[in-house]
Amino acid sequence: MPFVKPITTALAGAALCATATTATARDNVQIAGSSTVLPYASIVAEAFGENFDFPTPVVESGGSSAGLKRFCEGVGENSIDIANASRAIREREIKVCTENGVSEIIEVRIGYDGIVFASDINGDAFAFTPSDWFLALSDTVLVDGVLAENPHTTWDQVNPSLPARTIRAFVPGTKHGTREVFEDKVILAGCEATGAFDALMAAAEGDEKARKKAAESACIALRTDGVSVDIDGDYTETLARINATKDAIGVFGLAFYENNTGTLQVATMSGVTPSTETISTGEYPVSRPLFFYVKAAHIGVIPGLKEYAGFFVSDEIAGPDGPLAEYGLVSDPELAATQSAVAEEQTLDADM
Amino acid sequence: MTGLAAPTPAPTPSPRPGRAALLAADPRTRKRNAAERRFRFCGVMAISIGLLFLVVLLAAIVSKGAGAFRQTFIALEVELREDTLDKNGNRAPEDIAKASTFAYAPLLGDALLAAIRDNGITTELQTRKEIKPLLSASAAAQVRDFVIANPERIGETVAFSVLAASRVDGYLKGRVSRDSVARSKNMDARHLDLIDALRDAGVVEKRFNPAFITGTDASEARPEQAGIGAAMLGSFFMMLVVLLLSLPIGVAASIYLEEFAPRNRLTDFIEINIANLAAVPSIVFGILGLAVFIRFAHLPQSAPLVGGLTLALMTLPTIVISTRASLTAVPPSIRDAALALGASKMQAVFHHTLPLAMPGILTGAIIGLAQALGETAPLLLIGMVGFIASTHPDGLASGFLDPNSAMPAQIYEWAKRADPAYYERAWGGIILLMLFLAAMNITAILLRRRFERRW
Numbered sequence: 001m002p003f004v005k006p007i008t009t010a011l012a013g014a015a016l017c018a019t020a021t022t023a024t025a026r027d028n029v030q031i032a033g034s035s036t037v038l039p040y041a042s043i044v045a046e047a048f049g050e051n052f053d054f055p056t057p058v059v060e061s062g063g064s065s066a067g068l069k070r071f072c073e074g075v076g077e078n079s080i081d082i083a084n085a086s087r088a089i090r091e092r093e094i095k096v097c098t099e100n101g102v103s104e105i106i107e108v109r110i111g112y113d114g115i116v117f118a119s120d121i122n123g124d125a126f127a128f129t130p131s132d133w134f135l136a137l138s139d140t141v142l143v144d145g146v147l148a149e150n151p152h153t154t155w156d157q158v159n160p161s162l163p164a165r166t167i168r169a170f171v172p173g174t175k176h177g178t179r180e181v182f183e184d185k186v187i188l189a190g191c192e193a194t195g196a197f198d199a200l201m202a203a204a205e206g207d208e209k210a211r212k213k214a215a216e217s218a219c220i221a222l223r224t225d226g227v228s229v230d231i232d233g234d235y236t237e238t239l240a241r242i243n244a245t246k247d248a249i250g251v252f253g254l255a256f257y258e259n260n261t262g263t264l265q266v267a268t269m270s271g272v273t274p275s276t277e278t279i280s281t282g283e284y285p286v287s288r289p290l291f292f293y294v295k296a297a298h299i300g301v302i303p304g305l306k307e308y309a310g311f312f313v314s315d316e317i318a319g320p321d322g323p324l325a326e327y328g329l330v331s332d333p334e335l336a337a338t339q340s341a342v343a344e345e346q347t348l349d350a351d352m
Numbered sequence: 353m354t355g356l357a358a359p360t361p362a363p364t365p366s367p368r369p370g371r372a373a374l375l376a377a378d379p380r381t382r383k384r385n386a387a388e389r390r391f392r393f394c395g396v397m398a399i400s401i402g403l404l405f406l407v408v409l410l411a412a413i414v415s416k417g418a419g420a421f422r423q424t425f426i427a428l429e430v431e432l433r434e435d436t437l438d439k440n441g442n443r444a445p446e447d448i449a450k451a452s453t454f455a456y457a458p459l460l461g462d463a464l465l466a467a468i469r470d471n472g473i474t475t476e477l478q479t480r481k482e483i484k485p486l487l488s489a490s491a492a493a494q495v496r497d498f499v500i501a502n503p504e505r506i507g508e509t510v511a512f513s514v515l516a517a518s519r520v521d522g523y524l525k526g527r528v529s530r531d532s533v534a535r536s537k538n539m540d541a542r543h544l545d546l547i548d549a550l551r552d553a554g555v556v557e558k559r560f561n562p563a564f565i566t567g568t569d570a571s572e573a574r575p576e577q578a579g580i581g582a583a584m585l586g587s588f589f590m591m592l593v594v595l596l597l598s599l600p601i602g603v604a605a606s607i608y609l610e611e612f613a614p615r616n617r618l619t620d621f622i623e624i625n626i627a628n629l630a631a632v633p634s635i636v637f638g639i640l641g642l643a644v645f646i647r648f649a650h651l652p653q654s655a656p657l658v659g660g661l662t663l664a665l666m667t668l669p670t671i672v673i674s675t676r677a678s679l680t681a682v683p684p685s686i687r688d689a690a691l692a693l694g695a696s697k698m699q700a701v702f703h704h705t706l707p708l709a710m711p712g713i714l715t716g717a718i719i720g721l722a723q724a725l726g727e728t729a730p731l732l733l734i735g736m737v738g739f740i741a742s743t744h745p746d747g748l749a750s751g752f753l754d755p756n757s758a759m760p761a762q763i764y765e766w767a768k769r770a771d772p773a774y775y776e777r778a779w780g781g782i783i784l785l786m787l788f789l790a791a792m793n794i795t796a797i798l799l800r801r802r803f804e805r806r807w
Contacts, residue, residue, distance in 0.1 A: 039770070042571035042740045049742065050493040051452040056742045058755050060654065060735060078650065234768045259770040262532030275537070316454050323489060326538065327573050 026077045029057035029305050033067020033084030034177060035234065036113060036253060037290050040324050041084050044312045047323065052311070054304030057082075064177050068293070072097035075297045081305050083293045086113065086177035094348065104296035104347040108309060109338055110318055112330040114254035114279040115181055115286045118264040120246045124163040126267035130285070132159045134190025136167045139223040142196045147203065150223050168248040170241050171222070173232035181288045182251055183220040186269075189285070191219035239263065254279070255328025276320075279330040287330065296347050309342050413782055419525050420780025423561035423576060424516040426487065426550070428463040430495055431509045443503045453492035456499075457484075460491050460514070468546070471553035475546045485538045486547070488515035490570070490577040516556060518575040518773035520547055524558050527772060564780060569741045569762065575773035578766070580781050582741040586656050586756030587725060589745070593660025593752070594667050594724050599717050602671030609672075610679045611701050630669035637666045638730030646734060654735040654755035662734060663724040670723065674716020678709040711803035718796040722789050728760040737761040759785050 031041055038061040049056030062070075064085040071083035072093060079102075089107065097105060117128060135141050135158040141150050155162035172178040191197045197215055204214035222228045231238045231250075238250040239260060249267065254274055257264055266274060269286055278284040292312070299306045311317060313335060318324050320331045332338060377385065434441060436459065437451050461480030464487060468475060477483050491514035499506060519539050522528035524547070533539050550556040567579020613619045641662030645651045651658045682705050690700035731737055736757055745751040757765065759781060766778040 038740075039572035042742070043573045045740070046571045046574075046742060047453065047489075050496065053449070058654075059740045059742075060755075062735075235770065236768050256770040258537060260772065261535040262529065262772070265535075316452075323573050 027303055028055040029082065029302055029308050030080045031057055031082040031084060032060040032062055032070055032080050034064040034086040035061040036086040036177060037084035037292065039255065039327060040110065040329055043323055043327060044317055047317065048308055048311050052304060052307060054307065057308055068093050071293060071295065072100055072102055074100045075102055075295065081295050081298045081302050085291045085293065086288065087180060088291060089293060102295055102297070106294040106296050106342065106345060107348050108292050108294060108313060108342055109289050109332055110292060110312060110329070111290055111324065111332045112279055112287045113290050114274045114284060114330060115178055116252050116254050116257050116274045117249055117267040117269065118252050118257050119249045119267065120242055121263055121265050123246055124165060125265060126162060126249065127271065128267050129270050130186045130190035131193045132162065133186045134194055137169060137222050137228045138187060138191065138219065139221050140218065142194060142199055147196070147199050165247045167227050168245060169228050170231050170238045170248055170250040171228055172251055173230040178251065178253065181286065185286045187220050188216065258328045276325060276330045280333060296345055299345060313338050313342055413779060413786070416776065417779030417783040420564055420777045421560060422558050423564065424521040424524050424556060424558045425513045426464065426516050426556050428460065428467060428512050428514055429509050430459055430463040430512050432499060432506045433459060434507045437499055438506050443506065445500070445503065448500055448503050453496055456492040456495050460487055460495065467555050471555060473546065473549040473553065476542050477546060485543060486517055486520055488517050488576045489574045490515050515576045518771060521576055522773055523547055524551065565784065568743060569757065572769055572771060575771050575777065578777055580759060580762055580784060582744050583757040583759050583762035585745055585751060586741065587758045589656035589751045590660040590663060590758055591721055591725060593657060594664045594721060597661070597664040598667040598671050598720065602668050603675050603713060606672045606675035606679065607701060607706065610676050611705065612697070626669050626672050630673055634666055634727050635729040637662055638733035640665065641730060642733045652753055652755065655753050656756050657752040658734050659731055659736050659758060662730045663727060666727065666730065667720040667724050670720035671717050675713045678712025679705060681712065682708045708805060711800050715796045715800050718792050722792040726760055726785065726789060728764055731758055731761045737764055
């Protein structure tokens, strides 16, 4: 029976491996979450592995929500230690966490990420305001003071100072954290600035709060006639679409744009050119904070966890001259406060 | 009867008027010949179009990916200053380890400034901060590792060959142009002039980079350091699991089905389902792997063991089908002869049929493995894509269980990254993957050629 032996050995091997996982203690930090934070986390993990005696942390992507979901699954070696997120943790998620025994969470803000609008390098230059984007992409806008379906087809109809180009935009899909920022800081801002928000609120029914909510969701509803295209993939996909459709505008992260200045030109927003400087001073309006969340219960159990968190927010890494800023992160002016919060293991509950 | 014995003489063909002789083709023959010529032409065209696509594809891959195998290095004489690296002067390993890579960066900056001075290059870039964009962030780690391994060399000036930053490499490879640098915030035309001068002086040179094949993945800040070695090991351990599981199970299953199992509705049903499984899209196996191995059995995520188990499920039907085909191809006379001489059924199978079917079985197994090696979709779901394979596995258990990537997953990961330098590495990875696949397929062909028997 020459074939029975390999089967049994293979099965025995598999069984052995399965038992081995539960038996051996984990000695590396495990991180998952936002694909926006992934490059920063991997830069830090790399430098951490080089400079400390701890093994290099394991970094995975998968999105902010997926990362926080895994983070909240429970305490123990089989759950991750750190969740990266491109948005703050939600009440609902904290509740799930607490139910599963993850009651002590340290929130660490690592800096800010700018969101930029860029087009093909050889095309026209654009100077936008949030109102332009609202008028170009929303499905209902004010036409002569009356709410109507968006009639605009070229940028100069939206704003006479813009070039006479067909409106075509590649925006991040709804599963991206970037989409939320785009809706909040650009479309909603434009909605309010053009007066459509008040008109929508007047048209809605219910009490004050319900009407406000209805107006908000009506504002951020984008047109579905093919002018605005949702990109569910990465920025590389948006870049490929722009290479194929020369007059289109894409939404990118600042870091991505800065790595691709050879093919993209960036548009200004309300007259401000996006850069790490203008974002940190708050002049450039479209930005968001980036976070990672540390499971306090794992500190002391998983070697290197606290050291990693401290190293991440140290001046030489997250400071304005560190490698993260070089890659495109806008460093946090209040970094010192974050550093002491990490050192003291300040959990979310403590400051609530 | 006599009528049959004396056949009527065959009617002699009388040439019809207007009909040509044998040597000249009649219209019908010409038509048939033309049809054949057309068919042959179509065949040749089909093959040439196929070859053309192949050549275009290979040319594109090689032209885009060949650059990944060469990298730009900077030769530096680094002074390992005692006052920064070993402040206590006692050469104690723990004191030396305290000096982080940030302490080493200025030494490298000074070394590069010295190299610029020694070669008589005039440039406006005079400070460490200004020339920093030329050096890879990995250089400091390289020097630090050297110092920790050789503490006795502190105080000396040691020659290093460190990686240049990916922008420098991109400039020498033609990816970064003066136009694009003008809009970059870390580099400008002065840096490019300096690179040109350093290259003429022989300080900066582009050469073969074995670390691309053996190294690990790197972060997005230093594409110049990234290699596919760790992912290659991940693929290797996965293939080991696939081979150990699917070959014995697949071969045993098909021997039983083909030689021992009774022909009834049940075996027919199993047979149809195996054929169906072979046609199931690979992503379905990924979902199965996620549900069974990770969610239910709690095996670690991103581990090559889980990847291998998932891919083994996918490879099994391929192996079963090819094994059954090669078992059927063994003539029944071989079995009959063995049985007639008194062999038991099992002896007939294992001593005679199986050895003769072996080349076909191995070919099927190798092709199944090659298919599994290039598969990305199932790996997406078990967390092997999007993972930064930054360490080599140490030892067998770690190879199977520690999170790792696989070659196609690594290529996909690189193609997604922001820095265009990673794009080149993705193509380079494709070249390596194709070499592996070609090697496996050639082995399959050689095995078949060498051992195949015809009856």
